[in-house]
Amino acid sequence: MGSHHLRHTLVSRLVLTLLWRPAGLDGLCGALPWMEGLKIGEARMQGLLGPEGDAGQGLRAVAALVGHSHPNTTIRHYTHVLCVALHGVLHKLDGLDMxxxxxxxxxxxxxxxxxxxxxxxxxxxxxxxxxxxxxxxxxxxxxxxxxxxxxxxxxxxTPLSPLPEIALRIGEGEARNGIHFEGVELVDRSLRDGHRLVSVEEEAAYRAGLARLSCIRSGKKGSAMPRHVLALCHGTNWVPPALAAGSATTAAVMLCRWLEALRTRKEEEFRWLIGKWMYTSERERGRMLLVDDTEIARARRLGDSASVRIEVSHSTVALRDLGGDTKPVPRMRIKCVDDLGKSITRDTVAVRWVMTYVAARWG
Known part of the structure; x- marks a missing residue:
């Protein structure tokens, strides 16, 4: 090995250090501990490359340092660590949720x-x-x-636009008469987009149920505000707020599974929950009123699932007719849990979306 090979080593270490953070090479040090020895310290990098290294011109500075007229020469013939950087990028991609x-x-x-x-x-x-x-x-x-x-x-x-050719197909053997996320989503798309994806009878049943929900008032004294958040689509179809992707969809999937299990195994409790949602749920947060200790105990027994929890809280309301005093009022709220047992944040829209359609069909 001659002294010229030291130029290759220096260039490789400089380029590897420049790519350290963008390529996520910290994640490889556990499996490849020798990489730490190749990384050049920040002070030395600043001394070798100067301000150009911090201004997005690090590769040009490396090329100039070793006397190359163009960075292409540095990359093609002197840099021997790009495979390591590529491995780091691919390893970092596994941290994404596909x-x-x-x-x-x-x-x-x-x-x-x-x-x-x-x-x-x-x-x-x-x-x-x-x-x-x-x-x-x-x-x-x-x-x-x-x-x-x-x-x-x-x-x-593959184009970056949506892929209409890949259509949704419900798994073979899955019952369409139960509460399944796939079926509810098809109904939502049918009513929202105006293109029927379910049977005429099924769409009509959901449309009639949603129309009934739109007529239920909040129950507040002197208010004609509807209890449920619904909007008209195409002039005839009432629909809840649209379901977002990500954690909201995860919450909706979990809630559909839980409701289907409750419907098939504890039908009386299922009917009670749907009635509570239809006639006592809050418009803003979806919390449902509980009238006594018996209902509080009943609500807590519902939340014995790994995917859904029932939170019971006592909110304070003003008693304007009694001199402005207040009293605690018990309410229950549905909270969804992911596969790791963690509560899904911002699941209110998902709960409203699922419960509205389930109430329209089974209420």
Whole structure:
């Protein structure tokens, strides 16, 4: 090895240090501990490259440092660590949630969520959370690529626009007469977009139920405000606020599963919950009024699921007719939990979306 090879080593270390943060190379140090020895300290980088290194001109500064007229020469012949940087980028991509990346591109969010549930059910749950996420992303990627191939789309030429060719398909053998996210989503799209995706009878049943909900008033003295948040689409269809992607969709999937289990196993409790939602839920937060200790106990017994919790709280209301005094009023609220047992934040819209459609159909 001659002294000229030291130029290659210096250039490789400088370029690797410049790419350290963008390529996420910190995440590789556990598996490749020797990389720490290649990284050049911040003070030395500042001395070697000067302000150009901090101004997005680091590669040009490296080329000038070793006497190259163009950075291409530095990259092509002197830099031997780009494969390491690429490995870091690919490793960092596994930190993304592929499910959320494709939710908006498929014709229905339910397809992705059903695949995720099937993959997790078949997974052996070995390794830490990062390892499990890697396996999930890889399995989900394989399913997405297979669906693209089935639709005749080259995955290397996939447009960035939504993929209408990949249509939502409810799993074979799934009952359409139960509470399933796939079915509710199809009804929502039918009413909201004006293109029927369900049977005439099913659409008519939901449309009539939503119309009944729109006539229920808040019950506040002197107010004609409707209790449920609904808007007219196409002049005839009442629909709740649209469901967002991400955590809101996750919450909706969990709540549909829980409600279906409650409907089939504890029908009396299911009917009681739907009645509470229809006639006592708040317009803003969706909390439902409880009238006595018996109902408080009943509400708490409902929340014994790994996917849904029932929160009971006592809010203070003013008694204007009694000299401005206040009293605590018990209310219950539905909270959804993700697969890791953590409460899903900002799930109010998801709860309203699911409960409104379920109440319209089974209320």
């Amino acid at each position: 499910r959320r990346s494709f939710e908006q591109r498929l014709a229905g969010k339910a397809t992705i969520h059903r695949w995720v549930a099937e993959i997790r059910e078949a997974d052996d749950a070995s390794g830490d959370e990062t390892t499990q996420r890697h396996r999930l992303n890889r399995a989900l990627r394989n399913r997405i690529e297979q669906r693209l191939n089935d639709a005749g789309i080259d995955r290397d030429e």
